Structures are given as C-alpha cells and as structure tokens.
Amino acid sequence: MVVLPDRNELWAGDGDGTIKVIDLFTHTILKNITTGSLNRADEFAYSAAAGIVVVTNPAETEPYVTILNATSHSVIGNISFAGASELEQPAYNPADGMFYVSVPDITGNPGGAVVKINVTPGSFAIQSILPARFLDKSCSLLRSPNVEHA
Numbered sequence: 001m002v003v004l005p006d007r008n009e010l011w012a013g014d015g016d017g018t019i020k021v022i023d024l025f026t027h028t029i030l031k032n033i034t035t036g037s038l039n040r041a042d043e044f045a046y047s048a049a050a051g052i053v054v055v056t057n058p059a060e061t062e063p064y065v066t067i068l069n070a071t072s073h074s075v076i077g078n079i080s081f082a083g084a085s086e087l088e089q090p091a092y093n094p095a096d097g098m099f100y101v102s103v104p105d106i107t108g109n110p111g112g113a114v115v116k117i118n119v120t121p122g123s124f125a126i127q128s129i130l131p132a133r134f135l136d137k138s139c140s141l142l143r144s145p146n147v148e149h150a
Contacts, residue, residue: 002044013041021073031073035066045090054099056087063087067119077124083107
C-alpha cells in the first residue's frame with residue numbers, strides 16, 4: 001500500500017489483482033482499479049510530481065508493473081519483466097525522476113538486480129539494470145569504480 005499525502009488517499013493492493021483507492025477523510029473506497037492480474041497487486045511507489053503510481057504484479061508467469069495515473073485513478077500502461085522470477089518493492093527517486101524496482105532473480109543476474117524503469121507515457125520500458133553484485137545485503141550501492149555514486 002501507499003499513501004498519497006497530496007491527495008489524501010490510500011492505495012491498497014488486493015489478492016485478486018485489484019487496487020482499492022480509499023479517501024482518508026471519509027474512509028470510503030473511491031475506486032476499484034483492475035490491474036489485469038488475477039493475482040495480487042503487491043508493492044507500491046508514488047511520484048507526486050509526475051502523478052504516477054507504480055504497483056508490482058509479482059505472481060504472474062511473467063511478472064510486471066502496472067503504471068497508473070493518480071488523478072484519473074486509471075491504468076495507463078505496464079512493463080513486463082521477462083526472465084524475472086518475481087518483483088519486490090519499487091521506489092521513486094525525485095533526484096532523477098525515475099522509478100526503480102527490486103528484482104530478486106532475473107535472467108543474466110541470478111543474484112538479483114535493481115531495475116530502472118521509464119514511465120514516460122508512450123515510452124514504458126526497462127531503461128537499465130543494476131546487477132546485485134554492486135549492492136550490499138541492504139541493497140545499498142557498494143563503492144565501485146564502475147558505478148557512479150551521488
């Protein structure tokens with residue numbers, strides 16, 4: 001689940017692939033959004049600046065993220081993760097305006113990776129993959145001459 005503080009909404013995933021959008025003032029469900037999955041809508045990230053919510057659909061044969069418009073409460077696209085076994089927590093980075101998704105196991109990176117995704121309408125895609133060998137167990141970047149650090 002994720003709170004959208006600028007909208008006073010709580011977005012919660014359900015086991016049937018739907019998302020419940022709840023008004024935090026009235027405690028009523030504003031919208032039930034179908035992600036296209038019959039399995040759980042799991043972990044969320046939000047960008048107030050872009051008005052975008054990203055949710056993982058990790059229990060699919062080919063896991064994917066659903067990209068949603070926070071204003072219209074609608075699905076605007078998805079990104080599939082071919083070769084991934086599942087997906088974990090996404091995060092939004094306001095410094096670069098990008099979303100990142102933790103992927104425990106993906107083809108070519110059996111130890112996992114952090115995947116940078118492009119959620120620009122019309123350009124939904126995996127942008128780059130940071131292999132887990134550049135991360136420590138807490139998923140923090142290790143100091144490496146081959147990795148740019150902020």
